[in-house]
Amino acid sequence: MSKPELIKKSGWAFIAGALAFATILTNSDPIAFPGSWISALLLAAGLLNLRAGYGETVSRSARNILLMGAVGAVLWDMAIMTLIVMASSGILHATQAQGQRFWIVVFGGPAVPLLALTLIGLNALRSKPISRLNWLSILAGIWYSAVYFFLFVYLISHNGVLPDQYWPLVKFTFAIQFFALFVLGVVLVNDAPQELATA
Numbered sequence: 001m002s003k004p005e006l007i008k009k010s011g012w013a014f015i016a017g018a019l020a021f022a023t024i025l026t027n028s029d030p031i032a033f034p035g036s037w038i039s040a041l042l043l044a045a046g047l048l049n050l051r052a053g054y055g056e057t058v059s060r061s062a063r064n065i066l067l068m069g070a071v072g073a074v075l076w077d078m079a080i081m082t083l084i085v086m087a088s089s090g091i092l093h094a095t096q097a098q099g100q101r102f103w104i105v106v107f108g109g110p111a112v113p114l115l116a117l118t119l120i121g122l123n124a125l126r127s128k129p130i131s132r133l134n135w136l137s138i139l140a141g142i143w144y145s146a147v148y149f150f151l152f153v154y155l156i157s158h159n160g161v162l163p164d165q166y167w168p169l170v171k172f173t174f175a176i177q178f179f180a181l182f183v184l185g186v187v188l189v190n191d192a193p194q195e196l197a198t199a
Contacts (some may be wrong), residue, residue: 003052013042015186021174144174
């Protein structure tokens with residue numbers, strides 16, 4: 001597959017990942033959990049295509065970050081699915097309090113590739129792999145990663161309870177994350193023809 005095709009596939013994967021990510025905003029766990037899981041896999045696919053498409057124009061450490069972000073998302077999703085299967089089959093027993101405290105863990109899948117996307121954005125400011133908006137990767141990855149890791153620590157230490165007044169801010173941040181990730185996907189899809197012209 002050619003470099004422009006890989007870049008375009010990366011963009012489409014980020015667009016689809018952003019749409020799946022938007023399910024987190026629904027306030028419905030039966031919708032949000034699968035959306036989070038699917039979003040992580042789509043973002044992992046986007047990172048792998050981005051790595052293949054821009055592999056020659058970014059540093060070795062950037063290629064490794066992309067790979068680790070993709071592998072991390074897949075491993076996170078596999079671990080969560082394993083825990084769900086173990087819990088539903090009776091192998092894993094957890095008290096109600098532990099379940100309330102750790103519910104945030106199931107939404108961690110997208111945080112891993114989005115953190116990788118943020119780190120790649122920092123690298124892209126120097127290497128300028130795309131023709132425009134190289135800072136967009138930072139904007140497209142930082143929101144959910146930062147808020148997720150803050151929420152993770154807070155909720156684990158406060159028995160899974162976040163005061164209601166913080167939820168509108170969290171949702172607003174997630175909406176920014178959706179929009180920035182969607183725009184990054186569009187930029188990559190539109191950047192692919194320019195890459196084809198320079199190839």
